[in-house]
Amino acid sequence: MKRKIITTADGSKTIHLEEWNEQYHSKHGAIQEARHVFIKNGLQYLQTETACETVRILEIGFGTGLNAFLSSCEADRLQIAINYQGIEAYPVSEEEIDQLNYAQLISKDQDDRFQKLHGSVWEEEVEISPLFKLIKRQQLFSEITDKNAFNLIFFDAFGPRVQPELWTEDIFKKMYDALKDNGILVTYSAKGDVKRALLGCGFELERLKGPPGKRHMLRATKKR
Numbered sequence: 001m002k003r004k005i006i007t008t009a010d011g012s013k014t015i016h017l018e019e020w021n022e023q024y025h026s027k028h029g030a031i032q033e034a035r036h037v038f039i040k041n042g043l044q045y046l047q048t049e050t051a052c053e054t055v056r057i058l059e060i061g062f063g064t065g066l067n068a069f070l071s072s073c074e075a076d077r078l079q080i081a082i083n084y085q086g087i088e089a090y091p092v093s094e095e096e097i098d099q100l101n102y103a104q105l106i107s108k109d110q111d112d113r114f115q116k117l118h119g120s121v122w123e124e125e126v127e128i129s130p131l132f133k134l135i136k137r138q139q140l141f142s143e144i145t146d147k148n149a150f151n152l153i154f155f156d157a158f159g160p161r162v163q164p165e166l167w168t169e170d171i172f173k174k175m176y177d178a179l180k181d182n183g184i185l186v187t188y189s190a191k192g193d194v195k196r197a198l199l200g201c202g203f204e205l206e207r208l209k210g211p212p213g214k215r216h217m218l219r220a221t222k223k224r
Contacts, residue, residue, distance in 0.1 A: 001017055001018070001019045001020070002017075002018040002019060003015055003016065003017055003018070003096070004016050004018065005096065005099045005100075006023070006027070008023075008025065008026065008027050008028065008029050008030045009027065009028045009029045009032075009212065009213075010028075010029030010030065010031055010032045010105075010212075011101075011105060012025075012029065012030040012031040012066075012101060012102060012105055013030065013099060013100050013101050013102075014026075014027070014030045014064065015063075015064065015092065015096055020158070020162045022158055022159060022161075022162050024063050024064050025064070025066065026188070026211060026212070026213055026214070027213070028211070028212040028213030028214075029211070029212050029213070030064075030066060030102075031066070031070075031102065031105060031106065032211055032212050033188060033211040033212070033213075033214075034066050034067050034070055035070060036210075036211035036212075036217075037186055037187070037188045037210075037211055037217050038067050038070070038071075038154045038156070038186055039070050039071070039074055041186050041208055041217065041219055042152055042154060042184065042186040042219075043055065043057070043071060043074055043152060044074070045184070045219070046151060046152050046184060047078060047080065049182075050151070050182065052080065052151055053080065053081065054080070054081040054082070054083060055080060055081070055082050055083070055151050055152060056082075056083045056084075056085075056149060056150045056151050056152070056180075057071060057082060057083070057084045057085070057150060057151070057152045057153070057154065058085050058086075058087070058146070058149070058150040058152070058153045058154070058178055059084065059085070059086040059087065059153075059154040059156060060087055060141055060153065060154065060155045060156060060157055060175070061087065061088065061154075061155075061156040061157045061158070062086030062087060062088035062091075062136060063088060063092060063156065064092055064096075064097070064100055064102070065086075065092075065097075065102075065114065065117045065118055066100075066102050067154050067156060068084055068086055068117055068134065069102055069103070069106065069110075069113070069114050069117060070106065071084060071132070072084075072110075072113060072117070072128055072129055072131075072132040073106060073107055073110065075129070075131040075132045076129065076131060079131070080131065081131050081132075081133075082131060082132050082133070083125075083133050083135075084132065084133065084134050084135070085134075085135045085136075085137060085150075086134065086135070086136050086137065087137050087139060087141060087144065088136065088137070088138060089138065089139060089140050089141075091122075091136075091138065092118075094118075097115075097118050100114075102114060113128060113129060116128050117134060120134060120136065121136075122136045122137070122138050123135070123136070123137060123138070141157065141166055141171055141174070142170075142171065142174075144174045144175075144178060145174075146174075146177070146178040147177050147178065148177070148178075148179070148180050148181075149178055149179075149180070150178050150179055150180060150183055151179070151180055151183050151184075152183060152184055152185075152186075153175050153178065153179060153183070153184070153185040153186070154186060154187075155175065155185055155186065155187035156187070156188070159189060160189060160191055160193060160194060164193075167189065167191075167193065167194050167197060168197055169197040169200045169201055171197075172185075172197050172198050172200075172201045172203070173201045175201075176201045176202055176203060176222055179222045180222070181222060181223075181224035182221065182222065182223065182224060183221070183222050184219055184220065184221050184222070185198075185203070185219070185220040185221075185222075186217070186218070186219050186220075187217065187218050187220075188210070188211065188214060188217050189217070189218065190207055190210065190214075190215070190216035190217055190218050194218065195207075195218065198218065198220045202222070203220035203221060203222060204220065204221045204223050205218060205219070205220050205221075206218070206219045206220075206221075
């Protein structure tokens with residue numbers, strides 16, 4: 001599938017898949033979307049509600065590493081430890097990584113950290129910074145079998161328009177099982193089918209204001 005690097009509305013880069021007319025991040029602003037959906041309404045909200053000393057995050061769709069990079073910077077700001085696991089079946093190429101400008105826009109002195117995220121070996125825990133540990137897992141989402149392991153899930157798969165099989169009740173049941181009690185899942189999609197699939201697994205749902213270019217997003221909680 002033909003891929004190219006494009007510039008989104010906030011100046012940050014993302015990868016465009018021409019055959020699908022789909023991007024790794026919102027064309028309205030890759031960094032803006034990630035900060036709004038995953039950091040503000042995910043990590044920051046979790047800390048406000050639970051004040052975890054160590055946060056365990058599972059990312060569904062490691063992709064460009066943007067969400068992991070933002071989370072590592074947030075760990076420094078909040079002075080919390082984060083153990084982060086990113087699932088990715090088809091890793092981004094080194095050539096594409098070199099064209100991404102996230103470190104320059106987010107924290108210029110952390111370019112080495114961004115490179116370390118991508119240069120770290122797969123399937124092993126790597127200390128990216130004193131407060132941020134990463135495991136990159138190369139596997140299909142359908143192969144996830146974690147149980148009661150995470151406080152927070154960033155569900156950042158390609159959209160249901162192009163990959164509806166990733167947004168089913170079967171997949172979200174795996175997410176539900178992977179979360180600890182009172183853990184949360186955040187995602188940019190608020191489509192009706194997505195809401196019904198999440199509710200069908202037992203999640204409690206909140207429909208929140210979306211990032212630029214989207215009316216709504218979802219936050220799902222595993223209540224016990």
